[in-house]
Amino acid sequence: xxxxxxxxxxxxxxxxxxxxxxxxxxxxxxxxxxxxxxxxxxxxxxxxxxxxxxxxxxxxxxxxxxxxxxxxxxxxxxxxxxxxxxxxxxxxxxxxxxxxxxxxxxxxxxxxxxxxxxxxxxxxxxxxxxxxxxxxxxxxxxxxxxxxxxxxxxxxxxxxxxxxxxxxxxxxxxxxxxxxxxxxxxxxxxxxxxxxxxxxxxxxxxxxxxxxxxxxxxxxxxxxxxxxxxxx
Amino acid sequence: xxxxxxxxxxxxxxxxxxxxxxxxxxxxxxxxxxxxxxxxxxxxxxxxxxxxxxxxxxxxxxxxxxxxxxxxxxxxxxxxxxxxxxxxxxxxxxxxxxxxxxxxxxxxxxxxxxxxxxxxxxxxxxxxxxxxxxxxxxxxxxxxxxxxxxxxxxxxxxxxxxxxxxxxxxxxxxxxxxxxxxxxxxxxxxxxxxxxxxxxxxxxxxxxxxxxxxxxxxxxxxxxxxxxxxxx
Amino acid sequence: xxxxxxxxxxxxxxxxxxxxxxxxxxxxxxxxxxxxxxxxxxxxxxxxxxxxxxxxxxxxxxxxxxxxxxxxxxxxxxxxxxxxxxxxxxxxxxxxxxxxxxxxxxxxxxxxxxxxxxxxxxxxxxxxxxxxxxxxxxxxxxxxxxxxxxxxxxxxxxxxxxxxxxxxxxxxxxxxxxxxxxxxxxxxxxxxxxxxxxxxxxxxxxxxxxxxxxxxxxxxxxxxxxxxxxxx
Amino acid sequence: xxxxxxxxxxxxxxxxxxxxxxxxxxxxxxxxxxxxxxxxxxxxxxxxxxxxxxxxxxxxxxxxxxxxxxxxxxxxxxxxxxxxxxxxxxxxxxxxxxxxxxxxxxxxxxxxxxxxxxxxxxxxxxxxxxxxxxxxxxxxxxxxxxxxxxxxxxxxxxxxxxxxxxxxxxxxxxxxxxxxxxxxxxxxxxxxxxxxxxxxxxxxxxxxxxxxxxxxxxxxxxxxxxxxxxxx
Numbered sequence: 001x002x003x004x005x006x007x008x009x010x011x012x013x014x015x016x017x018x019x020x021x022x023x024x025x026x027x028x029x030x031x032x033x034x035x036x037x038x039x040x041x042x043x044x045x046x047x048x049x050x051x052x053x054x055x056x057x058x059x060x061x062x063x064x065x066x067x068x069x070x071x072x073x074x075x076x077x078x079x080x081x082x083x084x085x086x087x088x089x090x091x092x093x094x095x096x097x098x099x100x101x102x103x104x105x106x107x108x109x110x111x112x113x114x115x116x117x118x119x120x121x122x123x124x125x126x127x128x129x130x131x132x133x134x135x136x137x138x139x140x141x142x143x144x145x146x147x148x149x150x151x152x153x154x155x156x157x158x159x160x161x162x163x164x165x166x167x168x169x170x171x172x173x174x175x176x177x178x179x180x181x182x183x184x185x186x187x188x189x190x191x192x193x194x195x196x197x198x199x200x201x202x203x204x205x206x207x208x209x210x211x212x213x214x215x216x217x218x219x220x221x222x223x224x225x226x227x228x229x230x231x232x
Numbered sequence: 233x234x235x236x237x238x239x240x241x242x243x244x245x246x247x248x249x250x251x252x253x254x255x256x257x258x259x260x261x262x263x264x265x266x267x268x269x270x271x272x273x274x275x276x277x278x279x280x281x282x283x284x285x286x287x288x289x290x291x292x293x294x295x296x297x298x299x300x301x302x303x304x305x306x307x308x309x310x311x312x313x314x315x316x317x318x319x320x321x322x323x324x325x326x327x328x329x330x331x332x333x334x335x336x337x338x339x340x341x342x343x344x345x346x347x348x349x350x351x352x353x354x355x356x357x358x359x360x361x362x363x364x365x366x367x368x369x370x371x372x373x374x375x376x377x378x379x380x381x382x383x384x385x386x387x388x389x390x391x392x393x394x395x396x397x398x399x400x401x402x403x404x405x406x407x408x409x410x411x412x413x414x415x416x417x418x419x420x421x422x423x424x425x426x427x428x429x430x431x432x433x434x435x436x437x438x439x440x441x442x443x444x445x446x447x448x449x450x451x452x453x454x455x456x457x458x459x460x461x462x463x464x
Numbered sequence: 465x466x467x468x469x470x471x472x473x474x475x476x477x478x479x480x481x482x483x484x485x486x487x488x489x490x491x492x493x494x495x496x497x498x499x500x501x502x503x504x505x506x507x508x509x510x511x512x513x514x515x516x517x518x519x520x521x522x523x524x525x526x527x528x529x530x531x532x533x534x535x536x537x538x539x540x541x542x543x544x545x546x547x548x549x550x551x552x553x554x555x556x557x558x559x560x561x562x563x564x565x566x567x568x569x570x571x572x573x574x575x576x577x578x579x580x581x582x583x584x585x586x587x588x589x590x591x592x593x594x595x596x597x598x599x600x601x602x603x604x605x606x607x608x609x610x611x612x613x614x615x616x617x618x619x620x621x622x623x624x625x626x627x628x629x630x631x632x633x634x635x636x637x638x639x640x641x642x643x644x645x646x647x648x649x650x651x652x653x654x655x656x657x658x659x660x661x662x663x664x665x666x667x668x669x670x671x672x673x674x675x676x677x678x679x680x681x682x683x684x685x686x687x688x689x690x691x692x693x694x695x696x
Numbered sequence: 697x698x699x700x701x702x703x704x705x706x707x708x709x710x711x712x713x714x715x716x717x718x719x720x721x722x723x724x725x726x727x728x729x730x731x732x733x734x735x736x737x738x739x740x741x742x743x744x745x746x747x748x749x750x751x752x753x754x755x756x757x758x759x760x761x762x763x764x765x766x767x768x769x770x771x772x773x774x775x776x777x778x779x780x781x782x783x784x785x786x787x788x789x790x791x792x793x794x795x796x797x798x799x800x801x802x803x804x805x806x807x808x809x810x811x812x813x814x815x816x817x818x819x820x821x822x823x824x825x826x827x828x829x830x831x832x833x834x835x836x837x838x839x840x841x842x843x844x845x846x847x848x849x850x851x852x853x854x855x856x857x858x859x860x861x862x863x864x865x866x867x868x869x870x871x872x873x874x875x876x877x878x879x880x881x882x883x884x885x886x887x888x889x890x891x892x893x894x895x896x897x898x899x900x901x902x903x904x905x906x907x908x909x910x911x912x913x914x915x916x917x918x919x920x921x922x923x924x925x926x927x928x
């Protein structure tokens with residue numbers, strides 16, 4: 001059957017929030033990471049918050065599995081969860097250990113900063129309210145922008161005992177291929193989606209991209225709740 | 233049977249975030265609302281965001297009903313939902329119509345501001361992850377602080393064609409009594425809770441109280457996503 | 465805008481499982497209830513299982529609220545929950561007390577029979593997997609068939625100290641009107657539904673109708689798990 | 697720290713439903729499977745229902761991930777999902793293809809039988825209502841009894857072009873080890889559980905074991921909804 005020529009969903013989604021996507025690449029956190037000049041304590045703050053965020057990313061995948069329509073969606077989501085558990089979490093924990101070797105131990109039980117709460121809540125609420133395609137869309141900016149950012153700075157990175165490994169992980173073949181597979185699945189699933197559905201997916205993607213940007217900003221400024229700032 | 237003397241949970245929860253609770257009363261939005269000097273467009277922004285927030289408040293109650301342990305919890309939660317649907321939503325919509333009569337129509341389809349997304353997400357994620365007691369705790373600061381604030385300024389309010397009604401609704405007997413009932417139920421349920429459970433409830437309550445404060449601040453500053461600010 | 469002439473969803477759903485629907489009216493439990501000849505212990509078993517089932521019916525409504533699309537769906541679902549909590553549960557509990565007055569106390573903590581587990585599980589899994597319209601459809605045969613059955617036998621009921629009240633409740637104006645409202649909302653919401661969606665709703669409705677029939681059969685035979693039968 | 701000597705949870709759970717557990721081993725479906733005398737159409741019916749059941753088993757794991765307390769629970773659940781997706785589903789589909797080679801194509805779109813609906817619903821409702829430990833407990837009898845049954849008949853199986861492979865998969869080291877790991881995790885997690893919690897877990901496990909038995913019976917009798925029986 002001839003399909004009408006439609007822009008693949010993922011391309012449309014990224015184009016729909018072009019300015020925010022560009023800002024992700026230009027954020028000082030990312031620039032200083034590439035240059036190797038990012039203060040180690042700033043990176044530690046980021047890694048600690050990431051380790052508070054990733055379990056919620058996995059919980060959102062889990063809820064999406066609970067609501068998945070058929071075997072294809074279930075299998076893709078389980079494989080995404082497997083990559084986060086088996087590769088990403090392990091890699092992020094290794095980075096934290098390296099920071100601790102270089103800079104000493106950090107806070108034993110760091111608290112989620114406001115943007116970690118907001119971003120986690122956004123993903124879990126998309127999962128609580130929507131279906132598996134909604135969740136796959138809300139999760140995509142995080143995974144995709146990491147690959148995009150890492151590929152964008154892979155050629156210019158200064159050698160650094162820790163940051164180079166962060167970039168190599170997300171620019172690595174395994175990670176980049178997994179993003180391509182997710183995009184392909186979402187594009188295929190979305191061929192059936194009507195206008196209003198695509199608009200809703202566009203809103204989810206755009207909000208997630210904004211929260212990605214807010215997450216870098218949170219890390220760069222070591223954001224705190226206002227009543228806790230005075231306590232520091 | 234003699235109960236050990238324990239501080240009732242709700243009193244403990246409020247004491248645990250005393251500074252934030254105090255800040256709620258002192259926020260310029262609240263002060264100017266009482267004085268009748270709050271700009272109408274600021275109030276409109278607040279009301280519009282509240283109408284985007286309240287359905288998520290109801291969704292969180294719904295998910296908690298889905299996870300409630302027994303008939304007592306179910307019945308309390310249904311009655312809370314009934315108050316929001318049958319009284320609060322109606323009252324807030326009436327306020328918006330009054331604003332529109334006085335100041336003309338607003339944006340036909342306002343978008344959720346960052347703090348509305350964050351607070352909605354926090355409630356829905358508490359509901360997606362936790363049980364009914366977790367959700368009741370996360371929902372409490374919103375309802376309780378409104379009654380508390382309204383009672384606190386009830387004696388000093390300047391007459392105002394709109395704001396006085398807002399205050400009267402939340403300082404009214406029906407609303408205030410419903411809060412007392414919720415607190416009593418939560419106190420009773422929590423008598424069985426151990427130390428670690430009470431700590432987790434304390435964290436949920438404190439985060440919700442901070443998001444309440446952030447909500448007033450959002451309204452007062454007419455907060456926007458940074459990429460949309462330039463577009464205004 | 466002119467709507468194409470479509471059979472209203474609910475009419476289509478009931479027609480789609482016509483034989484089962486007819487069997488509900490003819491089940492010996494229902495016939496003997498109308499004739500006043502149903503053994504009181506059979507009715508007690510039914511009422512006890514109903515009191516184990518209804519909280520799950522409410523939990524399914526709750527989960528549907530958590531996933532509802534907009535204010536109209538939320539408000540309808542909250543009002544359904546309100547009717548079950550405020551009227552139906554109260555009425556069923558009163559019937560149980562009357563049975564106990566007439567026939568003495570029953571089992572202090574009856575266990576859910578296999579069909580109660582199956583029907584509860586079906587509703588909660590429809591709610592865990594689907595959206596609010598799925599849940600409203602899965603819940604409908606229970607509520608609708610009760611009104612239908614009660615109206616069908618209202619003219620022929622023998623006077624009975626307990627059974628007449630059961631019939632009067634479900635044939636009463638308040639209950640019957642609430643069903644009409646639910647059908648109207650579902651019909652309206654489903655005008656937007658395509659073929660494949662209507663098929664899925666048809667399957668949910670048919671399974672729920674079969675489980676209704678199984679529930680009467682369970683009560684009539686005082687069904688038990690096979691390993692517990694020997695223990696009786 | 698010295699632990700009090702407690703029976704490990706899983707041992708207690710199995711002992712708590714000893715008769716049902718024993719009946720699983722003795723069910724004619726299992727006996728005829730071992731003897732190689734089970735009619736191929738009976739096995740096909742079983743496999744088709746299993747392929748309708750397993751996605752719901754995965755959905756329940758997914759919902760449990762959404763509600764998991766910490767990283768250990770999340771990682772165990774993702775690994776369970778991975779085994780079902782990556783090994784079990786593949787193995788069951790291969791068995792169905794072998795049946796089709798030997799006995800010709802079956803029904804293109806088989807419908808879930810009553811017990812498949814009941815068991816799926818039970819698992820999803822445990823996941824909709826409970827926490828991750830509840831779900832792990834409700835899922836355990838299925839996985840554990842398969843390994844137990846397969847190990848029990850591994851020495852006596854008649855050579856059969858299909859059934860021998862079914863038994864070898866579930867008696868295989870990889871599958872058996874994964875069960876041991878699940879039991880160990882659940883035992884460890886449950887050391888913290890009080891009496892009433894253990895009782896609730898016992899009820900979930902017992903119901904799941906009964907539904908396992910009902911599933912073999914369903915397959916053996918090629919169970920149908922009563923209104924569909926006449927149509928066959």
